[in-house]
Amino acid sequence: MGAWNYQILCDDTACDAMCDLMDSEDFVEDIGIFFDEALDQGEDYLDFDAGQYALLAAAVVDAAVHGVDWTLLLEDGSGEDAEYSEFFAKAARRKADLEPLCKTAKEVVSLVLGKDSELRELWEENETLYPKWKKNVERLGKRLGK
Numbered sequence: 001m002g003a004w005n006y007q008i009l010c011d012d013t014a015c016d017a018m019c020d021l022m023d024s025e026d027f028v029e030d031i032g033i034f035f036d037e038a039l040d041q042g043e044d045y046l047d048f049d050a051g052q053y054a055l056l057a058a059a060v061v062d063a064a065v066h067g068v069d070w071t072l073l074l075e076d077g078s079g080e081d082a083e084y085s086e087f088f089a090k091a092a093r094r095k096a097d098l099e100p101l102c103k104t105a106k107e108v109v110s111l112v113l114g115k116d117s118e119l120r121e122l123w124e125e126n127e128t129l130y131p132k133w134k135k136n137v138e139r140l141g142k143r144l145g146k
Helices: 012-023 027-042 048-066 082-092 095-113 118-124 130-144
Strands: none
Touching (some): 027 095, 048 082, 048 130, 082 095, 095 130
16 A cells, blocks of 8 residues: 555555546546446455545545545645646536535445455554544545535
8 A cells, every 4th residue: 555644645546546537538427437336346345446546536526515625635734736726626616517426425435434445454554544544534424424
């Protein structure tokens, strides 16, 4: 796991997912695909990549619908990354398209935190950061439930 801190965009795979969405011709459609992959796997065992992609997609939905909370996303809690800021502004303009995905986003957050999640299992190995990661992901789930 290439994570350097517990926030969602502090992981190599999450950054790959973010780049995929930023380069996408239709990021809303791709978010749906990321969710579907996680939900399909979640019936058995959610692997790391699918979990991380779905978690990042959930964070994008949350940011578009409820506003960006940089403390959920970046280690220093700032939105100084111009590319990310530009993408989240673009996502906010698609709020009407993303709002219906909040329920699914909350569902994938639950899968990521669930007993059959490789992402959760890997985080549990880090006794120091796991509680912070879990609290951060739970906070995302609560925001999505608004």
